[in-house]
Amino acid sequence: MKEKIAVIVMAAAFLTLLSQGLALAEDGGEAAYRFDPNIQSSRALEYKNLWAGYNLFKSNCKSCHFRGNDKGAQFLDTDSRTMRGWNALFYKKSVRCAKDGSWAKLSSEELLVINDYLYSKAYDTWDPNTAKSCG
Numbered sequence: 609m610k611e612k613i614a615v616i617v618m619a620a621a622f623l624t625l626l627s628q629g630l631a632l633a634e635d636g637g638e639a640a641y642r643f644d645p646n647i648q649s650s651r652a653l654e655y656k657n658l659w660a661g662y663n664l665f666k667s668n669c670k671s672c673h674f675r676g677n678d679k680g681a682q683f684l685d686t687d688s689r690t691m692r693g694w695n696a697l698f699y700k701k702s703v704r705c706a707k708d709g710s711w712a713k714l715s716s717e718e719l720l721v722i723n724d725y726l727y728s729k730a731y732d733t734w735d736p737n738t739a740k741s742c743g
């Protein structure tokens with residue numbers, strides 16, 4: 609009987625540790641939410657949105673903002689702005705291309721996910737204590 613109780617106690621302790629470990633792993637130490645000033649609410653930075661944002665940024669913004677382009681657009685990458693800087697860009701929309709209609713084919717939902725992606729990899733998300741995002 610004593611042995612059985614010991615096994616149950618051990619199992620319970622093990623499960624408790626395991627669930628704490630998983631909770632930490634999910635957190636990952638990265639920003640998990642972004643407050644969006646356009647919609648005045650928080651957006652979860654979900655993997656599917658970040659992936660969609662990456663693709664939209666590549667196919668739209670990067671079609672002009674690549675290194676050595678002949679459209680007069682500066683080279684842009686995720687670390688060209690801070691987290692606040694990206695939010696401000698998509699809120700104010702005061703840059704030349706946003707005004708001249710180059711953003712017009714993107715829906716407001718698409719702009720939100722591009723903003724999510726750029727925010728998640730912004731200049732000030734770099735963490736010197738990890739090997740991630742070096743380069």
Ligand code: HEC
Nearest residue numbers: 668669671672673679680681682697703704705710711722
């Ligand atoms: C048709 C080409 C084109 C497209 C597409 C385009 N841009 Fe631009 N963008 C420009 C040009 C030209 C300028 C003005 C020159 C400059 O400052 O780079 C500009 C300016 C900017 C600037 C200011 C540059 C700086 O660093 O101060 C930002 C930021 C920017 N664009 C972001 C974006 C984002 C984000 C997207 C996608 C949603 C986008 N652009 C799509 C051509 C484009």
